[in-house]
Amino acid sequence: MRYASWISELKESFLGEILKTASYEDVISFAGGLPAQELFPKDDLKDCFNQVFEEDGFMALQYAEALGYDPLRAWILEQINAGSKTKTLEDIIITTGSQQGLSLVAQIFIDPSDVILVESPTYLGALQAFQSYKPTILMVPSDQDGIIPEDLEEILKKQNPKFLYVIPNYQNPTGRIMSLQRRKDLVEIAAKYNLVIVEDNPYGLLRYEDEAYPNLMDLYDNVIYLGSFSKILSPGLRVGYVIAKKEIINQLARAKEGMDLFSNSLAQRAVFKYVTCKSINEHIAKLRKAYTARRDVMLSSFEKYIGDWAKINRPKGGLFVWVKIEKIKDSKEFLEQWAQKEKVIFVPGTFFYVDGRISNEMRINFSCSSPEVIEEGVKRIAQALSKVK
Numbered sequence: 001m002r003y004a005s006w007i008s009e010l011k012e013s014f015l016g017e018i019l020k021t022a023s024y025e026d027v028i029s030f031a032g033g034l035p036a037q038e039l040f041p042k043d044d045l046k047d048c049f050n051q052v053f054e055e056d057g058f059m060a061l062q063y064a065e066a067l068g069y070d071p072l073r074a075w076i077l078e079q080i081n082a083g084s085k086t087k088t089l090e091d092i093i094i095t096t097g098s099q100q101g102l103s104l105v106a107q108i109f110i111d112p113s114d115v116i117l118v119e120s121p122t123y124l125g126a127l128q129a130f131q132s133y134k135p136t137i138l139m140v141p142s143d144q145d146g147i148i149p150e151d152l153e154e155i156l157k158k159q160n161p162k163f164l165y166v167i168p169n170y171q172n173p174t175g176r177i178m179s180l181q182r183r184k185d186l187v188e189i190a191a192k193y194n195l196v197i198v199e200d201n202p203y204g205l206l207r208y209e210d211e212a213y214p215n216l217m218d219l220y221d222n223v224i225y226l227g228s229f230s231k232i233l234s235p236g237l238r239v240g241y242v243i244a245k246k247e248i249i250n251q252l253a254r255a256k257e258g259m260d261l262f263s264n265s266l267a268q269r270a271v272f273k274y275v276t277c278k279s280i281n282e283h284i285a286k287l288r289k290a291y292t293a294r295r296d297v298m299l300s301s302f303e304k305y306i307g308d309w310a311k312i313n314r315p316k317g318g319l320f321v322w323v324k325i326e327k328i329k330d331s332k333e334f335l336e337q338w339a340q341k342e343k344v345i346f347v348p349g350t351f352f353y354v355d356g357r358i359s360n361e362m363r364i365n366f367s368c369s370s371p372e373v374i375e376e377g378v379k380r381i382a383q384a385l386s387k388v389k
């Protein structure tokens, strides 16, 4: 077959193979980024879908506008604007999950060889969305507070990137949050170099500690903001959104028409019913409570079974801990040779770096396993580690 060059150049999906083993009997998987399915508000959502069918079933089953269902767009803006009226209905488009937002942004901005910037490490799915448009992706050095402004400025003196992609809240994969000072420094530099920022925020509401920081979108005009209902309601709904200047939204809508015409109307209407008729805040409070407990069990199990062998961050939100194991050099090799034999899996750090560097880090998900399973999984990692010479 004569496939496009970007797809022919893709290597075998090692990660796909790993994730397949998650469904094998007895395997404990910390590899996926899944929310806990037992916490999905299944009955309430069923109710909402039923109401949509009863009240406006024909409309919901018909073709619809690329921009999405107006009442839902308006509701999202009301939350985001929180009292001010800086964004209007023209500044938002509903997407098929925020993953589609990433693809659409890539499609309207990236020509082959264009430079784009990402954090180091960053979300693998974003790299996948960007890579099909063949950009040159540069990693901006980052620490526990996010990207390092001085390093960003050094890059901007030499390069003219199409955009910088960041996940300021409870980042995937590291779980870290960008500090307030960093946010201010980042937008100051961005303004100086007229840099477009793509701000991806699927985890912002999964906050377990501290007050929220302002979104970059609130600090700087040139931001394309991506949000999603996947982590606070259910990823199966595939309802996400992009907020940006009207001019950008119009280009995204044109690209979206060519991709899927519009996102699932039933799901958009059911989400709108949910957020207006059910108690979304109570639901989020429930998620926060459950995930905080799971995070704490993950941290205490690492402390108890692995101790000094591991350096682990304490995420204040989100779904992941990021672990660095001093005893090993390569977490991918450790996974293949030792951890899988003990029937526990995670995502090796290498996958989150554009340069595919050897890494002794790993991303561990704590949201979709019960506290008992978390403890058992960490015990298995410890067992595997004890066998490494």
Ligand SMILES: Cc1ncc(COP(=O)(O)O)c(C=O)c1O
Pocket: 033, 096, 097, 098, 099, 100, 123, 125, 167, 172, 200, 202, 227, 228, 229, 230, 235, 239, 240
């Ligand atoms: C940082 C980040 N962005 C986007 C997505 C995609 O989410 P959605 O389900 O909204 O497409 C994910 C999913 O895990 C993610 O971690």
